[in-house]
Amino acid sequence: xxxxxxxxxxSKRRCDGxxxxxxxxxxxxxATKECTYSDKRYxxxxxxxxxxxxHLLRQRVPEALLMQELGKLTMNSLPSxxxxxxxxxxxxxxxxxxxxxxxxISAPERCIRAFGQVGSTSAQDYMYPGIVDDHQNxxxxxxxxxxxxxxxxxxxxxxxxxxxRPKLPPPEKLxxxxxRYFETSNVVRPMFHRGLFEQHLLNPVVMRDRRFxxxxxxxxxxGAGQIAVDDLQRGExxxxxxxxxxxxxxxxxxxxxxxxxxxxxxxxxxxxxxVQIFYLAxxxxxxxxxxFTTWVLLGTAAQLAFQANAHRLGAYxxxxxxxxxxxxxxxxxxxxxxxxxxxxxGRPLFIKDHTFDLDLPLEVDDDRWDLSTPGFPxxxxxxxxxxxxxxxxxHIRLSMISGFITQTLHSTNRSRLLLGFVxxxxxxxxxxxxxxxxxxxxxNFPPELRWDPETPNLEIFTHSSLLCALYYSFxxxxxxxxxxxxxxxxxxxxxxxxxxxxLTVSLAKCTEAALKCIDILLAVLDRHPWCLGxxxxxxxxxxxxxxxxxxxxxxxxxxxEAGIARFTRAIRICLDALNIIxxxxxxxxxxxxxxxxxxxxxxxxxxxxxxxxxxxxxTDTSVASALRSEPPAAPIxxxxxxxxxxxxxxxRANSSFDMDELPLGLREQMVNGLRKVSPxxxxx
Numbered sequence: 224x225x226x227x228x229x230x231x232x233x234s235k236r237r238c239d240g241x242x243x244x245x246x247x248x249x250x251x252x253x254a255t256k257e258c259t260y261s262d263k264r265y266x267x268x269x270x271x272x273x274x275x276x277x278h279l280l281r282q283r284v285p286e287a288l289l290m291q292e293l294g295k296l297t298m299n300s301l302p303s304x305x306x307x308x309x310x311x312x313x314x315x316x317x318x319x320x321x322x323x324x325x326x327x328i329s330a331p332e333r334c335i336r337a338f339g340q341v342g343s344t345s346a347q348d349y350m351y352p353g354i355v356d357d358h359q360n361x362x363x364x365x366x367x368x369x370x371x372x373x374x375x376x377x378x379x380x381x382x383x384x385x386x387x388r389p390k391l392p393p394p395e396k397l398x399x400x401x402x403r404y405f406e407t408s409n410v411v412r413p414m415f416h417r418g419l420f421e422q423h424l425l426n427p428v429v430m431r432d433r434r435f436x437x438x439x440x441x442x443x444x445x446g447a448g449q450i451a452v453d454d455l456q457r458g459e460x461x462x463x464x465x466x467x468x469x470x471x472x473x474x475x476x477x478x479x480x481x482x483x484x485x486x487x488x489x490x491x492x493x494x495x496x497x498v499q500i501f502y503l504a505x506x507x508x509x510x511x512x513x514x515f516t517t518w519v520l521l522g523t524a525a526q527l528a529f530q531a532n533a534h535r536l537g538a539y540x541x542x543x544x545x546x547x548x549x550x551x552x553x554x555x556x557x558x559x560x561x562x563x564x565x566x567x568x569g570r571p572l573f574i575k576d577h578t579f580d581l582d583l584p585l586e587v588d589d590d591r592w593d594l595s596t597p598g599f600p601x602x603x604x605x606x607x608x609x610x611x612x613x614x615x616x617x618h619i620r621l622s623m624i625s626g627f628i629t630q631t632l633h634s635t636n637r638s639r640l641l642l643g644f645v646x647x648x649x650x651x652x653x654x655x656x657x658x659x660x661x662x663x664x665x666x667n668f669p670p671e672l673r674w675d676p677e678t679p680n681l682e683i684f685t686h687s688s689l690l691c692a693l694y695y696s697f698x699x700x701x702x703x704x705x706x707x708x709x710x711x712x713x714x715x716x717x718x719x720x721x722x723x724x725x726l727t728v729s730l731a732k733c734t735e736a737a738l739k740c741i742d743i744l745l746a747v748l749d750r751h752p753w754c755l756g757x758x759x760x761x762x763x764x765x766x767x768x769x770x771x772x773x774x775x776x777x778x779x780x781x782x783x784e785a786g787i788a789r790f791t792r793a794i795r796i797c798l799d800a801l802n803i804i805x806x807x808x809x810x811x812x813x814x815x816x817x818x819x820x821x822x823x824x825x826x827x828x829x830x831x832x833x834x835x836x837x838x839x840x841x842t843d844t845s846v847a848s849a850l851r852s853e854p855p856a857a858p859i860x861x862x863x864x865x866x867x868x869x870x871x872x873x874x875r876a877n878s879s880f881d882m883d884e885l886p887l888g889l890r891e892q893m894v895n896g897l898r899k900v901s902p903x904x905x906x907x
Contacts, residue, residue, distance in 0.1 A: 400446030444474030513809030545599030
C-alpha cells in the first residue's frame with residue numbers, strides 16, 4: 224500500500240496520488256501545494272543512484288578532502304555576519320543538530336494556507352474536487368501565470384540576500400540589550416523562550432540564519448530603547464553622557480538594519496520568525512517611536528498568523544511541545560496588543576473574538592521544556608502552582624474583557640444592532656454583565672498574585688501591580704461613557720438617563736478604581752519604579768488622572784479644600800509615573816502633555832485654596848502650582864484592603880470608598896444609588 228503525501232496525511236484524508244497520471248493528488252493541486260507523494264519504486268531508484276554516486280566519489284576523491292570541500296561549500300552558501308568578535312570553529316555535528324532543530328521548529332500543519340469555511344476554494348473542493356483541474360482527461364484548467372508567484376516579487380528577497388551584512392553590538396552590550404528586552408517586553412508579551420533564544424545566540428550556525436539575525440536586531444532595538452536610567456548611571460556598559468538628546472531614537476541603528484525584511488513580499492508559507500519580526504517592528508514603532516505605523520505592522524503580523532493557521536485549534540498537536548507553545552504565545556500577544564491599543568486610541572479591533580478558537584498557553588514554567596531533545600517536548604505534566612505563565616494567562620483573560628468593552632459600549636450603532644444590543648435597557652444589561660465579568664475575574668484571581676505591596680518576591684510584585692492596575696483601568700473604561708454625562712448634568716440635578724442607569728454609581732466606581740490604581744502606582748514608585756517601563760503601564764495612570772480631573776472640573780462649585788488637596792496629590796502621582804514611563808514609551812509622554820494642559824486650566828476654573836501642609840519652597844497655592852511642586856510630606860492615606868488584596872474576600876469587591884471630600888449633594892446621591900444596586904452576580 225502506497226503512503227499518502229504530507230498534505231493528505233496531515234489533513235487525514237485519502238490521497239489519490241497513485242490514481243493520477245502525473246502522480247499529483249487532487250488536494251495538493253487545489254491548495255496550490257507541492258505534492259510530496261512518491262512511488263516506492265521511485266524512492267528505491269533514487270537511493271540506488273545516490274549510493275552509486277557516493278561510491279564513485281569516494282573512489283576518485285580522498286575521504287578527508289571530500290568532507291572538507293563539502294563543509295566549505297555549505298558555509299559559503301550562507302550569508303556572512305560581522306559579529307565584531309572572533310568566530311570559533313565548530314564541527315559538522317552542529318550543522319546536523321541545527322537541521323534537526325529547524326525540522327522540529329517548522330510546523331507543516333501550520334504552513335498550509337488557511338482559506339476558511341466560507342472561501343470559494345473550500346466550496347469548490349466540497350462540490351467536486353476535480354472541477355478545478357482535470358488531469359485524467361489531459362486537460363488543465365488552471366493557468367500557471369495566474370497561480371504561481373511571479374519572479375519579480377522575490378527581487379527584494381534577493382537584494383536582502385546580497386546586501387544583508389548586519390552589524391551586531393559588542394557582546395557586553397548585546398547581553399544587556401537582550402536582558403532588558405526580556406525584563407520589560409517579553410515578560411508581558413512572551414513570544415520568545417529565553418533559554419532557547421540565548422542558546423541560539425551562542426550557536427554560530429543559527430546566527431547565520433538571516434531571519435533570526437533580523438529578530439535579534441529588533442530585540443536589540445527594543446532593549447536599547449528600554450534601558451533604564453539606573454542602568455545608565457551605574458555604568459553597565461554605558462556612559463552617563465548617553466542620556467543627552469540624540470537626533471535618532473535609541474536602537475535606531477539596529478532597526479534600520481532589519482527594516483529591509485519588512486519590505487520583502489509576504490511568504491507563501493509563513494514561519495514563526497516571520498510573524499515575530501513584524502510584531503517586534505510594531506512594538507518598536509509603538510513604544511520607542513510612538514508612531515501609528517504600528518497598526519499596519521500589527522495587521523500584517525496578524526494576517527501572516529492567519530495564513531499560517533495559527534488561530535485554529537486543529538492546527539496544534541495533541542502532544543505539548545515548545546514550538547506550538549511559542550505559536551500560541553505569539554498569537555495571544557497579537558490579541559492582547561490589539562485590545563490594548565484599541566482601548567487607548569478608540570480604534571476598532573482587527574482580531575475579532577469569533578475569528579480564533581485556540582487554547583490558552585500552558586501554565587508551566589519555561590524550564591519545564593526539554594531543549595536538548597528535537598521538538599522540545601514537555602518534561603512533565605503541566606503544574607497548577609504559580610509559574611511564569613500564570614501572569615500571561617490572567618493577562619489574556621483580562622484583555623478579553625477589555626475587548627468585549629470595546630465591542631459593546633464603545634462601538635457604533637450598527638455593530639450594536641448586529642450583536643443584538645438593542646432595546647431601552649441594553650446599556651443596563653450590558654453594564655451588569657461587564658460588572659459580573661470583572662467581579663468574576665477578581666474573585667478567581669490567584670492568591671499568590673493578589674496585590675501585596677510588601678511581598679518580598681520582586682517578580683510577583685511587578686506582575687501583580689501591572690495586572691491590578693490594568694484591572695482598575697478597565698473598570699474605568701467600562702464606566703467611562705457615563706462619567707462625562709454625570710459631570711455635565713450634575714448642575715442640572717439630572718443624574719438618571721433613560722436606560723435606567725444611575726450615573727452616580729458609574730462615577731463612584733470610576734473614582735474608587737482611580738484612587739486604588741493610584742495607590743498601586745505610589746507603591747511602585749516607592750519600591751520598584753523601573754518596572755513602569757513594561758508594556759501596558761501607559762493606560763492606568765492616564766485613565767485614573769482623567770477621572771480625578773473630571774471630578775475637579777465637573778464639581779468645582781461644591782468641592783472642599785480637603786477634596787482638592789487629596790485629588791491634586793493623586794494627580795501628581797499619575798504625572799510622576801507618566802514622566803518615568805515616557806523615558807521608554809513615547810506615548811506616555813503625549814499623555815503627560817495632554818494632562819498638563821488640563822492641569823494648567825485648573826488655575827482658571829478653581830479658585831486658589833490654602834493647604835494644611837504647604838511646601839515651603841512654593842508660596843503660590845494654586846492647583847497647577849501644587850501639582851508642579853514637590854510631593855507633600857504626608858502621603859495619600861488609603862485603606863490597605865482592595866478587591867485584589869490578599870486580605871480581601873470576593874464579597875468585598877464592590878465595597879464603597881471614603882467620599883468625605885466629595886460634594887455633599889453628589890455624596891448623598893451616590894450613597895442612595897449604591898444602595899439600590901445589588902452586587903453583580905457571579906457567572907456560571
